[in-house]
Structures are given as structure tokens and as C-alpha cells.
Amino acid sequence: MTRPIVAEISRSALVHNLRVAQAHAPRSRIMAAVKANAYGHDVQLCAPVLAAAGVDAFAVASLEEAETIHALHLGKPVCLLGGPFAAEEVPVATDRGYWLVIHEDRQLLWLESQAAQRSLQIFIKVDTGMHRLGFVPERLPEILAKLQSYPHWQVLGLMSHLARADHPEDPFNLQQIEVFEQVLQAFSGLTVGQHSLANSGAVLALPKAHHYWVRPGLMLYGLSPFADRNGVDIGLQPVLSWRSEIVATRQLQAGEWLGYGATWQAPAACRVGVVAAGYGDGYPRQLGTDTIITVADQKTRALARVSMDMLFVDLTHISADIGSVVHLMGAGGPALESMAASLDTIPYEMSCRIQMRVPRRLGP
Numbered sequence: 528m529t530r531p532i533v534a535e536i537s538r539s540a541l542v543h544n545l546r547v548a549q550a551h552a553p554r555s556r557i558m559a560a561v562k563a564n565a566y567g568h569d570v571q572l573c574a575p576v577l578a579a580a581g582v583d584a585f586a587v588a589s590l591e592e593a594e595t596i597h598a599l600h601l602g603k604p605v606c607l608l609g610g611p612f613a614a615e616e617v618p619v620a621t622d623r624g625y626w627l628v629i630h631e632d633r634q635l636l637w638l639e640s641q642a643a644q645r646s647l648q649i650f651i652k653v654d655t656g657m658h659r660l661g662f663v664p665e666r667l668p669e670i671l672a673k674l675q676s677y678p679h680w681q682v683l684g685l686m687s688h689l690a691r692a693d694h695p696e697d698p699f700n701l702q703q704i705e706v707f708e709q710v711l712q713a714f715s716g717l718t719v720g721q722h723s724l725a726n727s728g729a730v731l732a733l734p735k736a737h738h739y740w741v742r743p744g745l746m747l748y749g750l751s752p753f754a755d756r757n758g759v760d761i762g763l764q765p766v767l768s769w770r771s772e773i774v775a776t777r778q779l780q781a782g783e784w785l786g787y788g789a790t791w792q793a794p795a796a797c798r799v800g801v802v803a804a805g806y807g808d809g810y811p812r813q814l815g816t817d818t819i820i821t822v823a824d825q826k827t828r829a830l831a832r833v834s835m836d837m838l839f840v841d842l843t844h845i846s847a848d849i850g851s852v853v854h855l856m857g858a859g860g861p862a863l864e865s866m867a868a869s870l871d872t873i874p875y876e877m878s879c880r881i882q883m884r885v886p887r888r889l890g891p
């Protein structure tokens with residue numbers, strides 16, 4: 528690969544962030560959310576680092592994602608957060624021993640028809656108020672009774688998800704935590720007791736939600752779930768460093784136009800660098816002129832429109848040339864959280880949108 532663009536994944540930052548999660552939830556086990564290719568960070572690079580550093584299990588969103596982890600032979604349980612999506616998935620999932628989160632009646636039917644005699648480990652998803660997935664608490668006696676009637680099946684615990692953990696002060700969190708606790712009290716003894724409620728926001732700020740398994744995702748990548756703070760403000764280290772290089776430079780005279788649409792006109796003589804990164808790599812096209820970019824460790828700004836494979840930076844007041852390193856976002860450059868905020872989105876989406884044509888590489 529010779530196009531100079533890369534997203535470097537920091538091994539030490541990943542391990543550091545895992546330690547932060549462990550320190551916040553010292554009595555809980557860590558189920559690392561590595562769905563969506565580890566939030567765009569490359570699960571094949573991240574999962575082995577996390578496994579070696581002591582993560583207790585992995586959580587994914589699909590059978591395909593589980594198979595990717597299985598192929599890495601990390602020796603850690605893999606949990607399908609949405610359970611099976613079709614009856615055909617059940618035999619594969621049971622062969623592999625994946626943990627299944629069951630949230631819907633048809634999944635029970637698939638299990639009964641495909642795995643009545645197979646050993647299964649199951650979480651029951653309970654809807655505590657988010658109203659996305661899960662059985663309403665009133666249905667739990669019936670669901671539990673059905674699951675208990677299959678001697679090969681083991682209910683590890685109950686699982687739920689918080690709707691407002693990114694705003695930990697919101698009383699809605701306490702409501703959900705309370706509903707979860709009531710449900711646990713009613714059914715303690717009927718499960719193995721490995722209950723789970725907390726994602727990153729709750730790991731960091733809602734200790735009452737921790738229970739047996741915490742399920743951090745975003746924070747492991749060094750990103751903050753809280754809109755008013757970046758990861759570094761809460762003791763995390765950004766894992767991803769998205770870089771490229773200057774591949775051409777231009778001297779413009781006052782009044783000359785730059786790039787597609789000729790939308791930017793040089794107000795005075797200036798020097799422009801062309802960077803090998805564009806919206807085809809996932810660099811948002813909305814981030815044109817005035818977006819902060821770091822070139823050769825100096826802060827400067829993007830100019831004009833972002834193209835598919837290239838973008839422009841202002842080199843007028845900095846010392847940089849062809850081959851200079853450009854930090855587009857993440858470690859060494861502008862924080863991914865700030866870039867997300869300026870686009871009115873969240874770091875989750877920002878990191879997921881870095882395209883696969885940007886090679887990920889494990890670094891120190």
C-alpha cells in the first residue's frame with residue numbers, strides 16, 4: 528500500500544482505556560463492544576489487544592461479526608447483542624457457543640426448533656424504558672419458565688440498555704436502573720446472575736448500573752460519550768490516529784480560485800497543500816474551509832471543497848512541504864469528538880464512517 532493514508536490504532540491507548548473501564552467498574556466483568564468493526568477501528572487489530580489485556584468477553588451485532596472474532600482464536604466468549612436474526616443462524620451459533628441475547632418471541636421458536644437438545648447460554652433482554660429491544664417485565668415469568676424447561680439451556684442473566692447514559696444526570700437513567708433492579712429481585716435464583724445494563728456512559732458515571740457485566744464500547748476507543756467533554760478530558764486516550772501526507776503544493780495569487788466549484792478564492796497570495804484524503808476515505812465533505820487540520824505538527828485549516836480522494840490545506844503560515852505528515856483527526860490532530868460535534872453528529876458515527884480503503888495499522 529503506497530498511498531500515504533493510514534489510520535493507526537494505538538495498542539497502548541486501547542489497553543489504557545480498558546484499565547480505565549476496569550477501574551470504574553472494579554467488581555464487574557468487561558464485555559467489550561466491538562461491533563461495526565470495532566467502531567471503525569478494525570476488530571482484527573483491536574480484539575487481540577483487548578483479549579491479551581484481560582477483556583472477559585466480546586459483544587457484537589451479527590453472526591458474521593461473531594465469526595470474525597471466532598477466527599481470531601482469542602478464547603473469550605462472544606455475545607450476539609441482538610441474538611439470532613434467522614433460524615439458520617441458531618445451529619452455527621450453538622456450534623460456536625456464542626451467547627445469545629433473546630429479545631423476541633420468534634427467536635424462542637427458532638431455539639426450540641433448532642436447539643432443543645443443544646447446550647445454550649442465553650441472556651434475556653428486558654425493556655426497561657428505551658423501547659428498542661426486549662421483553663416487557665410482565666412477560667418475564669412466562670419467558671423464564673419456557674427457557675427453564677429446556678435442561679440444556681442456561682439463562683446467564685438479564686440484560687437491558689440505557690437510553691440516556693450519555694446524560695448521566697438525567698433522572699430517566701435512575702428510572703431504568705430501578706425497573707431493572709425490581710426485575711432482578713423478582714427473578715433472582717432463576718438465572719446464573721450475570722446481569723448487565725451499563726454501556727460506556729454508565730460505566731463512567733452510573734455505578735448503580737454496573738452489575739455483573741459492563742458493556743463498554745466507545746470509551747475503549749478513547750472517545751467520550753458525553754457531549755460536553757472529549758475523551759482526554761475524562762482520562763481516556765484516543766486510539767485512532769488518522770493520517771495522510773501532502774502530495775502536492777501550489778502557490779496561488781490573490782484572486783485565484785481553488786478546487787471543485789471554484790468556491791474558494793485566495794484573498795491574498797497563499798500556499799496550498801494537497802492532501803491524499805477525501806470523502807471517498809470517509810473524510811466528511813461538509814468539512815471544507817476552516818476545518819482544523821494538523822500539518823507537520825502545526826495547526827492549520829482546510830481550504831475549499833473536499834474532493835473524493837484529496838483535500839486542500841493552507842500552508843501559508845506554516846513550514847511544511849510534499850511528504851509532510853497530515854493528522855486529519857484523532858491522536859495527533861483534531862479530536863474526533865470535536866469533528867463530530869461540528870457536524871452535529873456523535874463520535875460513534877464519525878469513527879464508523881472512516882472507509883475500509885483507509886488501511887488500519889497497529890502501532891505502539
Ligand SMILES: *Cc1c(COP(=O)(O)O)cnc(C)c1O
Pocket residue numbers: 560562608688725726727728742743744745746752
Ligand atoms: C453498542 C452497545 C453497547 C456499547 O455502547 P457504548 O455506548 O459504545 O459503550 C452496549 N450495549 C449494547 C446493547 C449495545 O448495542
